[in-house]
Every structure is written in structure tokens, then in C-alpha cells.
């Protein structure tokens with residue numbers, strides 16, 4: 001890899017800015033100052049420093065966003081704020097959300113530029129579990145729980161796949177559940193609840209593929225995934 005590309009990938013600046021840093025003699029490779037920006041290096045083994053700070057190569061980035069209601073899950077939108085506006089200062093090129101949450105849905109949204117991981121997590125064949133907390137209007141009978149668990153008709157050609165329902169509370173005509181599904185159909189949770197004569201008044205994704213929304217992450221904030229979290233998400237794909 002060329003030195004200037006390496007430094008750009010590391011978010012040190014634009015191509016012309018990093019070329020200027022290199023010319024100034026602020027960049028070293030394996031302890032030697034390098035002043036030609038097309039110097040070829042081995043990004044995984046050579047030690048590159050900028051102003052004596054070691055730069056460890058990273059071109060794939062992984063973030064957990066606590067999506068608030070009111071922003072759309074898109075990379076660009078001419079009218080609305082998007083989830084990507086909340087990561088405008090996050091390192092990483094070509095970041096995008098893995099899947100989508102409705103504008104009024106809150107909770108865990110993964111953002112990355114790792115197309116392979118995104119593809120695997122979204123593949124219908126992988127059955128990646130996603131758990132939602134839902135506040136609903138209606139009365140959730142045992143029969144309705146069974147329907148959700150076995151598969152309901154939401155107007156598609158196939159019933160929904162088996163889901164897991166945890167009833168948290170039922171008071172008068174409102175109830176709270178945690179619903180775990182392994183598909184990602186459009187408005188799936190809302191349509192599943194509508195299919196049993198209820199309606200969702202609040203929806204939050206609390207986990208995806210075993211990764212839980214960090215309770216310390218305020219709404220609208222993001223943080224990088226740690227190495228174990230990234231490893232676990234990748235493993236999930238290998239074993240399915």
C-alpha cells in the first residue's frame with residue numbers, strides 16, 4: 001500500500017494534506033523518515049509513525065449507535081436527519097447502517113463499512129436474532145403469544161418464522177413485551193402485533209446477534225465496538 005493512501009485510510013487528512021505531512025518529514029516507516037508519498041509499505045507489518053505516534057492500520061470500522069426516534073435510517077436524505085448525521089465525526093470511510101429501524105424506532109443500530117459482515121448479519125439464511133422491547137395497546141392472551149411464537153400472517157406469502165415472546169407486563173389494555181425475531185421484514189414487529197389485533201406505541205431494539213445495546217450509551221450517541229464484540233459478531237456468521 002502507498003504511504004499516502006495508508007495515512008488517508010487512517011483519517012489523518014485529505015490526500016493533499018497527508019502528502020504535505022510526508023514532505024515535512026513528520027512520517028516515519030520502521031524508524032526512518034520517509035519523504036516520498038508513493039513509498040510502498042506493508043500495512044500489516046511495517047511500523048508507521050506520525051509525529052512519533054504509532055499508527056496501527058485500520059480500514060474497517062464498527063460502531064454501535066443508540067438510535068433516537070426522529071432520524072431516518074439512511075446514509076443520505078434531502079429532507080430528514082439521518083442516523084449517519086449522528087456519526088459525522090466518526091473515523092471510517094463509507095460507513096453505513098446494517099439494516100434499518102423505522103424513524104420512530106429507537107435502540108441498537110450497527111454502523112460499519114464492512115460489507116461482508118453487514119451482508120452476513122442481514123442474510124435471511126443466517127437467522128440472526130434481533131430482540132425488541134415493545135409497548136403495545138391490546139390484550140396479549142396466551143393464544144396470541146402462541147401465534148407470535150409459531151408464525152403469523154402479516155400479509156406476505158409466508159407466515160413469519162417462529163419468534164420468542166417474553167411478556168413483561170399487562171395492565172388493562174396495554175402490555176410490554178420483548179420479542180425476538182430472526183428475520184428482518186419491513187415493519188415486521190409492528191405488523192406482527194397488528195396481526196394479533198394490537199398496535200405498537202413504542203419500539204426499541206435492545207439486541208442483535210447477541211450484542212446488547214450498551215446501557216451506558218445515551219440516545220443519539222455511538223461508540224466503537226470492542227474487539228470481542230466484533231469477533232463475536234463475525235463468529236456468529238461462521239457458525240450458521
Ligand code: URA
Nearest residue numbers: 102105187188189190
Ligand atoms: N420492526 C418494526 O416494525 N420496526 C422497526 O423499526 C424494526 C422492526
